[in-house]
Structure formats: structure tokens, C-alpha cells
Amino acid sequence: MLLTLHDVVLVGLSASKLIELPYLDNEMKRLLQLVAVVLMYRINWKKLFVVVAIMTTAGMVLQTYTLPYPMATWFLPPQTMVSSYKSLNGSTVHLTETLSLESAEQFQLVPTAPVVSLNSSTELVKSVPIVEERAQVSPRRNPSSRRRRKNAKIDKTNEQKVVFHPPPPRTVPTRLQRYIWSLPPDEALLFAKREIQNVSTVTDDPELYASLFHNVFCFQKELQCCINSRSYELMETILKVYIYPDGARPIFHAPHLRGIYASEGWFMKLMEENRQFVTRDPKKAHLFYLPYSARQLETALYVPNSHNIRPLSIFLRDHVNMIAAKYPFWNRTHGSDHFLVACHDWGPYTVNEHQELSRNTIKALCNADLSEGIFVAGKDVSLPETTIRNPRRPLRNVGGRRVSQRPILAFFAGNMHGRVRPTLLKYWSDKDEDMRIYGPLPNRISKKMSYIQHMKSSRFCICPMGYEVNSPRIVEAIYYECVPVIIADNFVPPLNDVLDWTAFSVIVAEKDIPKLKEILLAIPLRRYLVMQTNVKMVQKHFLWNPKPVRYDLFHMILHSIWFSRLNQIQISVS
Template sequence: MGGDFLSMFHLETKRLIWLIGITFSIILAFQYVEPNYGNVLLSLFSADRIPTSSESTDTNVTILNHANFTDELSIQKANATIDTVSITGFVLEPILSQNKSQEKVNSYSPSPENAPTNLSPPFGSTTNVGPNITTAVLSNDDNITNSIKNESFSPSSQNGGNVQDKSSSISSTVPKERQEIHVPIKEVTTVSEMNKLLLQSHASYRSMKPRWFSNVDQELLQARSEIENAPIVKNDPNLYGPIYHNVSMFKRSYELMEERLKVYVYREGARPILHSPFLTGIYASEGWFMKLMEANKRFVTKNPKKAHLFYLPFSSRMLEEALYVKNSHSHKNLIQYLHDYVDMIAARHSFWNRTGGADHFLVGCHDWAPSETKLRLANCIRSLCNADVKEGFVFGKDASLPETYVRNAQIPTRDLGGNSFSKKTTLAFFAGSMHGYVRPILLKHWENKDPDMKIFGKLPNSKGNSNYIHYMKSSKYCICAKGYEVNSPRVVEAIFYECVPVIISDNFVPPFFEVLDWESFSVIVLEKDIPNLKNILLSIPEKRYLSMLMRVKKVQKHFLWNKNPVKYDIFHMILHSIWYNRVFSATS
């Protein structure tokens, strides 16, 4: 009996060992095929390890033990499949193949004498940094490594007070652009086609599924349901229905934003690139938004667990001012700076990793903002002045930011308004520098060719730009021709001075496109139709023109900066576009 019992005991033990082995094998197999939770196993064994490498086509995720980084002899790496899509024109398709090979993380510290001295690290407090900084250089294999050393670095107060780490060095490599699956893109996408693409995106585009559930996810899904089933608005004195795609949905969405939206603003980051709003000039939109967002008490929350959105408060304009090396024709050190900033955010907070950045947003007006943010920040909601269909603008995720030329930071609405219809003596007006290829074509056909068409190059300087403003106020139509990029401050200037905008910029997504019906108050002319411009304008009946002019006045309030934000103004409209896109892209 004793021998039989012992044999049975050995048999059951073997079965138990086999069962444990099979279970462990299944877990390992799951590790390599599960799309959303790539490093579950590693995270179980090491709670303080966070993925910080950039998300590129090879989808490798580097796991760093930040607490013991200087003591480790090797860096553990694991292949992880990222839940991502390849943006191919207007169609969102899954990436069909993935490169499983591992890349070594470059770690290169350039000598201070060979590096620029004006780079401020993205880490630390919001005060100006000292001179002890080692910055980015270009290596032989055309990858950038950015090793930043700051001997006196003070994190924000929420991270445990002052810390000094003289050996701290963080380096990462700018990933190569994704090798995307391309489909043919039409040469020109009309506004009508853009409207269809937006509707398709809201119906089908969804961001990455959150890695763990939060109450805010359910709140976003509830908001979407309420917007889609919004009560019909018949008469609202604050909203003029014809200028919107769907005034009922807009009103309900705006109300829900006011009632529920909470935004967490990251405190990390050094001036002047972060937390430094610039309030005048053609890039003022991003500065005004930053200033008003950071000071806002209605939407901003100090508890990130309650946040529906996370704001990355950097200035694309100040990024260029601080870091671009004149005549270098390279943005790589600017891109690297943003990558390091995001890596730092992801290492200090869990919220970026929860959604892959899908609930984070940025506001950038500089022409380079799309290219600077299309890799590490590609999953974010990007509010961009340079909203170009052919340059990676994603309908249903990204938002078109109005480019506003603010001349007076103290009184941003100075000179608001235009002449009455009877005093609009000029048919069409344009003046500007010969940036890009469209404006020379415009002048070739219309400069000094017709007294009704006041088409000029750059006007002589005048106090307060009075000549330019006079022409805008006294013209029926204001020509908004693209410069180097698709965006132009003239679009908002025309509305500001009550002149019907004529947009000549193929593939430009107009501001607040999610809610505004631009065809109801503007004229959109294809670049190829510039020779026929006057006939196009004269073919518009006077009754139709007067209707558009009245609608320009109705839509004007959505494009005005106020030192203290008011309902439906440009600050709230920018935030609404971001909120609206997040609501319709959220995944349960």
C-alpha cells in the first residue's frame, strides 16, 4: 500500500509540473501575439519598468529599469506588438507586416564644444535652465542621439521635491519614418469630399483601446451617445444655424464640454519651449491658447485620474526659435527634443502609456509642427494651423487650428469690423510677400490687370498696417492665397474685418471644420482656376453675396481672442474641436 501511494504521489507531481509548464508556455506565447498588452509578463515581474522608446514600424519597446539604470550591465528588450494603424492617404489600414528584429539603443554623449549651446532640456522645472547642457548632434548613420545632462535639475513639486543627479543621462534615438502602405491620393480633395471623409472617420476611426479601464472612458462614450441623439435646436439666439453642419449636435457637444470636460496640464518642462506663450504675430494662436488653458479654472484639473484630455504645453514657434540651427535645413534636433519630452512624461506618469497618447493633445501653429509631431506624437490629437490633407492630417483625430495675426496683445480685437456693403468699393483684394508658388501665379494674372481686382505684392509699410486693413474693410472679397504651406492668417483676418474670404489653397482643411459649414460663408477656389477668378466672383448673385457677408459677421465671434475667454470664442472653439474629436475616437 505504501509503495502504491508513493507511486501515485510521483505521478500526480509529474502531472502538476507538466501543467505548470504548459501554463507558463501559453503565457509566453501570449506575450508575443497579444496586440494591446505587449509586455504584460515583464510588467508583472518589474512594476517600475516603463516603455519609453518611440513607436516606429519595427514596434520594438525598450524596457528600462529607471531606478537601477546606472547599475545595470545590459538593457532588457522585448518585442511588443503595438495597436497602431498606418495612415495611408485617407484610409486607415492595419499594418500588414512587422519587423521583429531588435535595434540597439544608441547612447552617445557629444562633446560640449561640438554641440549647440541653446538647447533647453525638456525635463525639470519651468524655470530657465543653466549652461550645463549637452545637446543633440547628428551621428554617421543619420540617427540623432540626444544626451542631456543637467547637474541641477528640479522636478515639479508633485514628484517629491528637489532632486540632484549629476550622473543623470537620458538618450534615445529618433525613429525612422514608418514604411507605410500607400494608396493613391487625389491631387485635390474638395471641401465636399472632406466633409464625407470626416463623417466616415467619425463612424469608423477609433483610437487605441486603453490598457486599463477608467471612468473617463465611459463618460466619453456617454457623451458621444448624447451628441448623436441631440435634441433638435429650433431657435437659439446665440447660434445661427446655417453656418454649422449640424447646429443641434454642436450645441449639445458644447454644453457637455462645459459640464464635464476636465483637462490635465503637465507641469514638467523648461522655458522657453514649454510654458512660454507668445502672444503676437502670425503664430499667436498657440501662445494665446497656452496662456488661457494654463490659467483656466473651469476645465483644468489637478487630478489626472479625472482628466478626459492631457495637454502638452509646448510652443512649436518657440521650439524653432530656441533650437533651429540657421541654414542647417534640418529639424532633427527639434524632433529629438520633443521625443525626449514625451519619454520623460511617459516615464513619470502612467497616463500616456494607458492610451498610447490618444487622449493627449498639442496645439501648434508653426509651419513645421506637422513634421515635428508625426512620429512620437502621431497618436495625439494635433491642433495644427498647417492642416494639410496631403501632409498627414487625420480626419476624426486632428483639428485645424485658426492662424490668427495678433498685432496688439493688450487689445487683440482692435480694429474689429468692416465697412457696410455700400462702402465696399473693391471687388477683390490681396497683398502679401511672394511665398510659395500660388501667389506669383495670382499676381501674374491679376496684378495691375483690372481696376476691380486690387492684387498686389507686399504693400509699403504703414502705421499699424493701416493700408492693408483699409483694403480689407473696403473689399467685398478678400483673397486668402496659400504661402509656403496651406494655411494663411488672411482667412481669419477676412472674417475679422468682415470681408468674405476666398480661399485659394488646395487640400487645406479650414478651421473648426468639424462643426462649421465653410461653403456657407466663404468661396473656395481651386488653384488651377486662378485665371478665371474674377468671373467666378462675378457669377455669385448679389443676394448670395449678402447672405455670405451676413454669415461672416455671425461666425466672427468664433475667431476672436479675449483676455478673459467668453462663451463660443476662439479659445473655447479650439478646445471644443479637440474635445469633439476625442469623444468620437474614444474606444471602450
């Protein structure tokens, strides 16, 4: 029976009056009594909603963990199974990890490039591991994500997307590598010497720019100098260096990482931190490192204004004699398998008091002057002199401008010492607008354009010698992508045993300083563009990376020392 509008109005008046209506049966009266109770008493709907939500959630959790087919499978998307991947040894490794379809849409599983063994004479060992590659997403970042990362308690809802990383493939040594590692040090060096001499074909290494090197692919027997991927990979496979723990700080084991002599300190730091090349067993070593600092030696022992550096040489002589008496390795080769790294101008003179140290030891020196008879080309290594202003950021300001943004033809600014710089200023200071040649950079000019900005705005950077033949401006020019102009007779450019400096620099004789502008303008624009491009390409070989990478300055110096050691080995004709 339907109620009229008049009857509904009466419902709200009084429960007693509503029940007394004559035309209602007993069931309708009981229903109306219930409606009256609901209308008469106020219900707390918030509490009712919370109770219903808790009961619903409890019911879903209960069936998820108890029933064989939980309700979650009714509405959640299916899962994508990652089945297997290929390992180094060719076996198939099955992966039981699963990814949801939502996560799989954000990652594409793609094979990486084949992993090629260092040994080029063996077959290529290919590996196709699984790598997650993010799909294209919006570059906009949620600003609240940083705040969520700072919280110690992570919301469990953010943990639903779990990225599965397969285990890294294990590098399995080849049979040839195991054979090399089993050889005594002398036999391993002999093996490397024969490998390089007999190499017929060498795979092109994409990390080496062929135009920068004397010869990337073949061994020049008459010049005894080249770098190729075979000699480099042999160094990575074979070379072990023993670092003598003897010597007190600060002269030993205390790298100086700042200033123009920082190269010796950075090499010492990275060498002592290295785990690939360093061995604690001297019987397995192919080279022995004397970890002293010529800069620290000068600071500790030199008496200012005494003009006497002989005490420095005597100190180093006594140290080497102690090493020779304590260990059998020096006397075994008379120091020919030992090396030192010194960038201070006095580095060559600290070895004069010890005959074997001066003649036999491999010396990596910034002061690579052929005229004094201490630096021996082909045996010693010309060490790049790098200026590090901030040891925490050694690569700061590296880079330059485009050629179109370099209006200055040539630039130099520096103190007046040595025989070359006064002559340079005599002919070119304030003589030509295109030739920005100064002594110390004047304040009126540095306020408008700093020293580094000048180098980045110049096509050629003049690098004259100072007291000694070396100059930090050579590497600075490379850092700022300016073609270096080297003016220093009898100077061996850094890493000259492997790098072809004619490809990215201009070498001017000291007698040709009056014709300097004429020499620079005679270089065709097309030739200059090639040289400037080569400067950019060679830059990575002169960088001190806090963590060394292949073919950077640390590895280039070590390779030159390794190659010098190989050149000392004589192979009998029989």
C-alpha cells in the first residue's frame, strides 16, 4: 500500500499518532515504527563509515592470505615473467623474479653490446645481460619526492615497483690469461714484448683517436714508440707494481695535490689507491715504484736562498741505498725495473748523487730537457705539468669556446723569468692588437677578462719555457681547447713516445720568436680547425679523474712507463 504525501508529512509528527492510523496493518505499523526511531534519534555517520571500512579491509586481507584464488586476481593486471638471460660462459640462467605489467611498461629489456675480452688473439666472449632501460617519461619531477626520500619510514605503497637487477656476469679468465698470470715476471714481460713485435692486425679501439698518435695500430721497430690497443690491453692484463712502504712523511707517501707540481702528487695518490695494478707481493711485480715527492723534498730540506740543492740529492741517494740493502730487487736489475715520478723543476737534479738511479731508473719528469743529459729519450717519460687549483674539483673549468667565439689570435701572460719570456715581450708586448702578450696580467685587463677567459677566447695559446723547459700552460691550453704554441728548445713534449704533437700543437724555435705572428697566420683555416678538433679529442688523455678511467692521464703515464720497461728487454735472435 502506498502512502500519500499527506501521510509522509504525518510520519514526522509523532510516532504515536502515526501508528494510530486506521488503514495500516500490523506489518506496516512495525515498519513505520522503525522509520520513526531513525528519524527521532541522530546517527553518527562518521563512526559508522569507519567501522564499515575496517571490516571491509579486514575481509579482503583475510581472503588474500587464506584463499587459493584471492579476490586480488579478479582486478589486478597479469604479471610478466622474465625467463632467462645469457651468461658469459654461454649457459642460460633462469630468473624466477617477476615484474608487474605496470612496471614492465616503464622498462624495456634490451641486450647490451657484446663484452670483448682483452685478449685479441682469442675468440670473442659475448655476453647479453638484461639491462633495464627507462621508457620515455615526462622530465618534470615531483617536488615532494625529495621530502619522501628524507623520511626514515618509507610508505609501503611506493615499494610496489621493484626493479629487478640481474647479477653481474662473472668475468671468466681465458686460457691465455691464466697462462700469462702463471708466468714469472721476467717471462711475462718477454711474452708481452714478443706479442707486440709480432702483432699483425689490431682491432680498432673506438676510445683512441688515430690522428693524435704516432701509430695506433702497428709497432714501429725503428722508433720504438707507439701506442696500440694490444700494448695497452697487455698492460691491463699483465702489469703489477710494487710500492715500497719505506720512507717517512711528508717526503714519502704524502701526495701534494695543488699547484703547478700537482702531477707527481696525483699520480702517487692514484697509484697507492689502485687495486688493479698494485701488488703487495714484490716477487710478482714487474715494476717497483719509489713514492717520493720532489716538491715535498724541496719544502722539507732546502734552505731558502742557499742555492744549494745537493742535500736533496744526498737524501735520495741514502734512501735508495737503504732500499738496495733491505730488498734484493734493486741489485737484481741495478734499478732498471724501478721508476720515480717528479714534476718539480729540481726533479732531475735530485738523482745526480746516485749513479744507478740516474742512469738506469725510469724517470717520469716534467723537466724533460735533453740538453742536460739527465733525461734520456726512449727510456724516461716526459710528465705533463698540470695546474690544479682545487684538489676536490680537479676538472673545474675544463672546456672552451667555439672557434667563432675566439677573436684573439694569440695570448700569453706570466712572470718574467728564463731566457725566452723576456724576448717574447720584447717583440710582441703592446705591438699588435691580435697578439695579447703580457707579463703578469694587468689588473685593468683582468677585471674585464680573467686569465682563463683569455685562454678560452684565443685561437693560439703561447707556452714559452720559464726557468726550465717545461710549462704548465701546455696542459692548460688543452684544458681550455686552445691550440698550444710551444717555445722551448730541447724540450720533449709530454707523452711524446705515444702522442703526435704536430697534430694538435705548434712548435716554434726560440730563434723564430720575431716571426711568431707570421708563422701563426700561415696556418690555413682548414688546418687550424683540424688542430683545434684534435685538441678537444686529446683532452681526455690529460685529465686527472678522481677515479681513473681508461686512457686518462694516470693510465697514459703508467702505459709510457710500462712501455719503456718493455723497450729495455732484448730478445735473442735464436
